[in-house]
Amino acid sequence: MARCAAGTIVAKSTLPYARVLADSFLRHHPDIPFLTLLADEVDDCFDPSSEPFELVPLQELPITPGIRFRYTQQQLTYSSTPYFLEYLLSRGFERVIFFKQESLVTGSHDTVFTLLNHHPVVLTPHLLAPAGIERELNILQSGAYNVGMIGVSDEPSARRLLSWWERRTATHCLHRVVDGMHYEQRWLDLAPSYFEGVHLLRDTSFNVAHWNLPERDNAAARLFRFSGFDPHDKERVTRYNDRLRLDDLGTAATMFKHYADLLRAAGWDEALEWPYAYAKFNNGVAIPELARDMYDDAFPDPFVTGPGSFYDWLNEPLDGISRFWRTVIELREDVRDAYGNDREALLAWIHTSGAKEHGVPPEMLP
């Protein structure tokens, strides 16, 4: 009997997803360990030993400070996926299923574990049949295969895939459709070309979600996904599609409402308050998102502050305006058009709209 495991990745504020997911998985597979990677720090916010899963700290993975800095909370959970899968295989697990955090297991996944006996990799296509040009283009933009459920075995082909995928997600896990990037997911379009034995799970009971609801039978679903679902949003099915309303879903709406209840019961509101561990420089200053984009790996630990640090480099004044703000202004054609080189006007903009629009803390204002 091969050693099986399942897992997911969360930050602290999204821990309730992992609780609900783990509970649902264990209901169908009580003897298979469920592990959760925390792409964050515990910081005494909760007690890992009382969770329904084994918590894996981020330090177990070769995720550098640079990677933690470069990415937002969400991007970090995505980019950690191949690292986490590789970790599970090196722990000795032979058949592993990864679930993205907003998922509910509603049926047995024996099919997938069995497939992994003969195929090193199992991927789930978003769509299994033509669905009209608009929906298909949407999938082409975000990637043919959904990262919400992935299976890997300890075969060399799977390990090669994970090794390559890690190299890509370390630096190229962003949302830039025009450049061919959709976080970690779009890279998988290359998997069937590069690696032997990539099996596409063409089974409609898995990975039922907002993009394929019309053609799936929710009663028969084994894995339900709730991408972009906010349990407090009474109207929208997902933040990725404004037009899709819960009221339009028919019987599937019950599933979403049930999931919202489960999340709230799992501490959703409490967890939302838990601060993200990688949100600040070591001196307590909040990291604006553009500072993450500006990260240069010439600085091995960008969280560190003081002389010679990335923080100092960002704040270094270049003709009265810091390098950080100069870069922001370079990106803002509208600001350049409005104020040109008028330093007074630019400074005024920085202190008013600039700081607000770019989430820049007071310590980084001139």
Added chain:
Amino acid sequence: MTIAIGTIISANYIAFARVLANSLREHHPGIPFYVLLADDPTGLPINAEPYFMLQLHQVGMPNLQHLLGRYDHQQLAVSAKPFLLRHLLDQRHDRALFIDADTLVTGDLSSLLGCRASITLLPHHLDPLEEPGRELQVLIAGTFNGGVLGVNRTPTAQSFLHWWGERLWQDCRHDREAGLHYDQRWLDLVPSFFGDVNILRDPRINVAYWNLGERRHVVPSLFHFSGFDPDRPNQVTWHAPKLRVADLGETATLYRRYAKRLDEAGWPETRTWRYRLGPE
């Protein structure tokens, strides 16, 4: 078990079709080769060609007049692919292959000819590349190459051709943000939608400028001179104007031989035959 191979050209590419046809005959003499002329042949000295010629009205493209008004010669040629393949299957061939006209058969194609799956696709690359930047370009253009693909006479393949034909009729252009790249990008969805797909991982098939680096030690069976312009014989491809044939080592000989064959097949004359079916 019969196989047919087809390609599509505008009139000015007829020299390419002739060279391809002859090279195919050298290695696989029994296989019928069809050339769909996506152009107006009126008045052109086309006869006694080394292949079967087809015209657009023979392959059943719906609403052709409307398409001719919307698409340039390249879009038209590319949109005709599913219809050519369907036509070949309808002619009672068990298997049909499409190959871009700018290719040369240089060896045994058995692995391509013998595919038993409903659909055969060729990846651009068979191994990860060094640079993420190049891989992103492949993702934008489509992971499978639209220049070489095969179908067998099965309901699955017919569904594929029907769907692909419909998409190409609706839209056939390059638009990164939308997720479009002519006919090719749609192929990324084929393994998901249609199952029974063989992703052919034979490095001898479809060797081209984009994968030459990783196939340096392979003796090619099918070489794809994508973007080669015989009037610029030292430029490998117009897709990457800085690449020079002189820098390709042994492969330079292949390019020079190809240029010579095109010349002998009438390129200097036929290159002047302007597309006459619609907007350039």
